[in-house]
Amino acid sequence: MTKKDDETQRVQYLLDIEYHYAAGELATRFFTELKEAGRIMGMRCSGCHRVYLPPRPVCGICYKELKDWVPLSDEGIIVGCTVVHLPFIDPMTGEQRPVPYGFAIIRLDGASTSIYHFVDETDEKKLRVGQRVKAVFREPRTGSLHHDIKYFRLVGK
């Protein structure tokens, strides 16, 4: 190849595909509990007693069908975290998200798996693995994890 990048063409194509993902029976129940009762529900495996969040049809480890719903705390612990400085387009608003902001993998009390959410903290010294956090809800709730929980805030020491 002997041409420089600016000597060859690029072809633009705008991809516009609309999807309507079926949430299914389990996620519908999960979202309904969140909306109507402000409750975050997990599902417990009768084999290994792991509690899954979000819900799913089977325990991937035991291959047991999950049937038992259990309410989880709105508090938990940070498993992994980052402060993001690279701006991106917020899929909820279509606008650029102001930077910096905190992101964390959070294990809610009572759950064996984690969720991923914003944390209202951008100081790397305070946003750290092992820190306890609590969900801050947005009212009125609509029944979606990314909307109804605005973010998590640090609690305790």
Add this chain to the structure above:
Amino acid sequence: MEGTMTKVSIVGVAQTRFEERIASLAINELVYMVVRELLHKTGVSMKEIRSIVTASQDAWDGRTISGMTINEVVGGYLNAEAKVAADGLQALLYGAARIMSGEYTLTLVVAHCKESEGTPHAITNLMFDPFTQRHLGLDDVTAAALQARRYMRLRGLAAEDIAAVAVKNHRHAKKNPFAQRAGDFTITDVLNSPILADPIHELEAAPQSDGACALLLASESKARTVTDHPVFIIGMGNATDAYWTDRELGEAKALRQAASRAYRMAGIEYPAHEIDVAEISARYAYEELMAMEALGLSEAPQDMLARGDCEIGGRLPINPSGGPLCGNPVTVSGLVRVVEAYLQLTDQAGEHQVHGAQTALAHGAGGICGQNQSVVILRRE
């Protein structure tokens, strides 16, 4: 098959009913339903299964690495799970190779698609070359229409010859409880159904479908412990043609090649006499005639069809399930042909049973105008 390779058998199958929109189930719930049913029917526990091959496509699922949506429900956790982003019959070929290698005694093969969740026109438009074709708005149906015209011209076929395929398949589908679209249509009904892209009418094209299917492959010795009626895969062949605009569209050259490979492996010399039933991935009515020709089942398939030879009870029933015209989630298409062939060879096809079938053919296709073709030959003991 070579003596050193393990023989591959199918020991069980499951399929969902195909529907235009299965809105109540998420993809993992839909797939869990068929896998659970398959395990229940075969009595095999997921703990015994270490090898899984799935078929799904990122663009249709609306997420990359689409196989991960269903990882738990197919038993993928810490197992040898792999995804094929192509027609489901390719997943079967991959799964069979794993058994033949002697490394695995069982392999679960699963395919799913919920066409209703995406935008079919926009998704199939992505198949086309972005430099010279895609901006023109081509999709699967328009490309098929261009091929249909070419094929009809080369063979001197009339619109009625093509419509007769749809009449036969929808009538067959009335006997298949999993079919999405069925009925006693006449040739006039078919030709009066809305035109999608000339010469293809609505009843000559597969409808939008959601669905999934699964089957369990086993080595011969393992199969004997699971079932008294294993069905053996005695031939497999696969071939990929040139890009659609670079080949003679009126000839299914890749399918001829795939078929000759499968027949050679199966020791079949006269397919028209040795095959008892065929399930063909004809997503458009004209494709069934093209495929019958390329598979060596008939030199004048339209005449064979007109004589009633392709009916259930005829000399060589083609698509007794109704075939893809009666429900056809992309990707599931080729694999469910194998599911149906298995039902035929184990006398479990119910009302659409072809009595006494010993050897069955299942065909799968993918890409623009069937660029990729696969053929599997199955036989009961």
